Amino acid sequence: xxxxxxxxxxxxxxxxxxxxxxxxSYEAVPVHLLKDGGQQRQDDYRQINPSALVPTLxxxxxxxxxxxxxxxxxxxxxxxxPLLPQDPxxxxxxxxxxxxxxxxxxxxxxxxxxxxxxxxxxLSEEQKNAWIRHWIGEGLAxxxxxxxxxxxxxxxxHGSSPTIADCFLVPQVFNAQRFEIDMAAxxxxxxxxxxxxxxxxxxxxxxxxxxxxE
Amino acid sequence: xxxxxxxxxxxxxxxxxxxxxxxxSYEAVPVHLLKDGGQQRQDDYRQINPSALVPTLxxxxxxxxxxxxxxxxxxxxxxxxPLLPQDPxxxxxxxxxxxxxxxxxxxxxxxxxxxxxxxxxxLSEEQKNAWIRHWIGEGLAxxxxxxxxxxxxxxxxHGSSPTIADCFLVPQVFNAQRFEIDMAAxxxxxxxxxxxxxxxxxxxxxxxxxxxxE
Numbered sequence: 001x002x003x004x005x006x007x008x009x010x011x012x013x014x015x016x017x018x019x020x021x022x023x024x025s026y027e028a029v030p031v032h033l034l035k036d037g038g039q040q041r042q043d044d045y046r047q048i049n050p051s052a053l054v055p056t057l058x059x060x061x062x063x064x065x066x067x068x069x070x071x072x073x074x075x076x077x078x079x080x081x082p083l084l085p086q087d088p089x090x091x092x093x094x095x096x097x098x099x100x101x102x103x104x105x106x107x108x109x110x111x112x113x114x115x116x117x118x119x120x121x122x123l124s125e126e127q128k129n130a131w132i133r134h135w136i137g138e139g140l141a142x143x144x145x146x147x148x149x150x151x152x153x154x155x156x157x158h159g160s161s162p163t164i165a166d167c168f169l170v171p172q173v174f175n176a177q178r179f180e181i182d183m184a185a186x187x188x189x190x191x192x193x194x195x196x197x198x199x200x201x202x203x204x205x206x207x208x209x210x211x212x213x214e
Numbered sequence: 215x216x217x218x219x220x221x222x223x224x225x226x227x228x229x230x231x232x233x234x235x236x237x238x239s240y241e242a243v244p245v246h247l248l249k250d251g252g253q254q255r256q257d258d259y260r261q262i263n264p265s266a267l268v269p270t271l272x273x274x275x276x277x278x279x280x281x282x283x284x285x286x287x288x289x290x291x292x293x294x295x296p297l298l299p300q301d302p303x304x305x306x307x308x309x310x311x312x313x314x315x316x317x318x319x320x321x322x323x324x325x326x327x328x329x330x331x332x333x334x335x336x337l338s339e340e341q342k343n344a345w346i347r348h349w350i351g352e353g354l355a356x357x358x359x360x361x362x363x364x365x366x367x368x369x370x371x372h373g374s375s376p377t378i379a380d381c382f383l384v385p386q387v388f389n390a391q392r393f394e395i396d397m398a399a400x401x402x403x404x405x406x407x408x409x410x411x412x413x414x415x416x417x418x419x420x421x422x423x424x425x426x427x428e
Contacts, residue, residue, distance in 0.1 A: 050359030051314060062303040065360075066317065068282075069309035076302040088290040089276040095283035100265060102313075103280065107321035116348070121335070134330070145264030146279075 001026040004048065004056040006033045006040075007210035010106060010171035011067040012055040016205035017167045018071040022081045026057075030212035033111055053112075068102055071164050083164045094158050097146060097165035101172045105139030109175065132179050140176060140186050143169075147188040155195055162196065170196050174207070215240040218262065218270040220247045220254075221424035224320060224385035225281040226269040230419035231381040232285040236295045244426035247325055267326075282316055285378050297378045308372050311360060311379035315386045319353030323389065346393050354390060354400050357383075361402040369409055376410065384410050388421070 003019070003026045005012040019026055031054050032039045039045060040052045049056040049065045056063060057070045064070050075083045084091045107113070109132050117123045117131060147153045157165035173193040176183065183190045196202045207213060217233070217240045219226040233240055245268050246253045253259060254266045263270040263279045270277060271284045278284050289297045298305045321327070323346050331337045331345060361367045371379035387407040390397065397404045410416045421427060 046359075050363070051318065051356040053318070062306060064303075064306050064310060066310045066313040068313055068317070069306050072309055073302055073306035076305065088287055089278075091290065092276060092278050092283050092287035095286055096278060096280045099280040099283055099316075103282075103316050103321055104265065104267070107317050108327065113322065120348075121337070121341070121345075123335070127335070131335075134334075142265040145260075149264070 002029050002058040003027070004029045004031050004045070004054055004058075005210070005212075006031055006054045007207040007213045009033065009054045010175050011053070011110075013171035013174065013205055013207060014067045014167045015055045015057065015070050015074075016210075017170060017202055018074055018083060018164070020201035020204050021083065021162055021167070022074060022078050024074070024078060028211055030210075032212065068098060068164075071167060075164070083162070083167065085158060085163065090152065090158060093150065093152060094163045094165045097143065097157050098168040100139065100143050100146065101168040104142065105136060105172060106175075108135040129179065133181055136172075136176050136179065136181055140172075140181070140183075140189060144186040144189055147192075153188065155192070157192055162199075162201070166192065166196050166202075169193060170202055173197075216243055216272040217241070218243045218245050218259070218268055218272075219424070219426075220245055220268045221421040221427045223247065223268045224389050225267070225324075227385035227388065227419055227421060228281045228381045229269045229271065229284050229288075230424075231384060231416055232288055232297060232378070234415035234418050235297065235376055235381070236288060236292050238288065238292060242425055244424075246426065282312060282378075285381060289378070297376070297381065299372060299377065304366065304372060307364065307366060308377045308379045311357065311371050312382040314353065314357050314360065315382040318356065319350055319386060320389075322349040343393065347395055350386075350390050350393065350395055354386075354395070354397075354403060358400040358403055361406075367402065369406070371406055376413075376415070380406065380410050380416075383407060384416055 003015060005028050031045060040054060046052055048063060051065055055067060056065050064073060071083065084094055114128060117128055152158050154160045156162050157169060169189065170193060173189065215238065217229060219242050245259060254268060260266055262277060265279055269281060270279050278287055298308055328342060331342055366372055368374045370376050371383060383403065384407055387403065
């Protein structure tokens with residue numbers, strides 16, 4: 001199994017956590033998002049992923065993009081360490097939490113969008129950072145409210161073992177910390193993050209631990 | 215079953231299509247995103263959905279947000295008309311296509327983001343429209359490339375019956391048409407859209423057919 005990855009990509013970080021939680025070994029193929037005008041935009045990579053984004057997973061059956069689709073695929077194909085609960089409402093809730101991050105927070109702050117804000121809309125560094133903090137702040141407040149009201153939230157996002165939601169939460173908190181967002185307003189998120197981040201599966205997926213880390 | 219919806223919300227439109235494809239009846243509860251400073255931001259709605267977005271689905275077991283999580287829940291709870299294929303690679307592919315729309319296109323063009331561009335960043339109407347067209351154009355080009363290269367693409371996004379991917383494609387094309395994007399560059403997307411849009415399940419979910427349509 002090959003994972004096209006970039007150490008700091010939070011979408012790739014999610015998949016690395018899922019692979020580690022499941023104990024699956026893989027070959028990491030680094031795609032440098034900043035070098036050579038963005039290696040993800042070069043023709044050879046576009047042949048693999050026409051969206052010109054990371055991550056991409058390749059195995060004997062499929063070349064697959066989109067972190068959520070990849071993790072659900074891994075969960076179906078390698079069910080031994082499940083990352084979704086068994087009951088439909090529980091599964092729905094885990095997907096909902098992951099998608100608050102995947103759809104409402106991350107897409108507004110990824111590299112191609114920040115680049116567009118600076119190069120096309122001529123935003124200053126200060127305006128760009130305000131944009132990032134605004135959307136991460138809004139999104140984490142939503143996620144916190146969802147976690148706070150739900151009796152199914154346990155030590156992890158859902159119950160007593162890691163799920164897909166935790167695979168998404170940890171990289172999003174890493175991003176928030178990079179942009180110096182005060183996490184004190186998000187006690188449930190902070191608590192879950194603190195529990196996960198030292199577990200070997202999460203720690204080994206951290207950007208600083210990747211072969212392409214700088 | 216209750217669906218909190220807004221006629222023009224493309225995330226709500228996706229769920230309406232899925233409900234119709236499955237032949238499930240529901241009570242539509244309109245949430246007007248523009249009236250009263252946005253009904254979705256009022257306290258009574260935030261009690262239901264802390265993210266202050268539509269749609270929200272309520273049944274006897276769960277109050278659920280995020281269109282993808284809602285549709286997967288419906289598919290697990292009411293499996294009679296499946297919206298995902300049976301094989302893991304096929305399921306992965308359908309999710310991937312839906313998520314190209316849900317993660318890479320739609321989040322950049324929804325109401326709260328466009329509002330922020332105009333009110334906070336002081337973009338002109340023209341700059342706002344250029345932003346919309348840029349991201350929809352990039353995203354549809356990716357989706358088109360994924361569809362064009364994949365032998366599993368049939369009359370629908372995946373094979374010969376509608377899946378979750380089609381539930382996402384049709385509302386995204388509706389949005390593209392609203393912003394007068396030339397669809398000629400996307401022949402596979404256009405072909406699939408043309409097939410779906412006249413089917414009763416899709417036609418009945420169209421914004422113009424909703425009780426709150428203007």
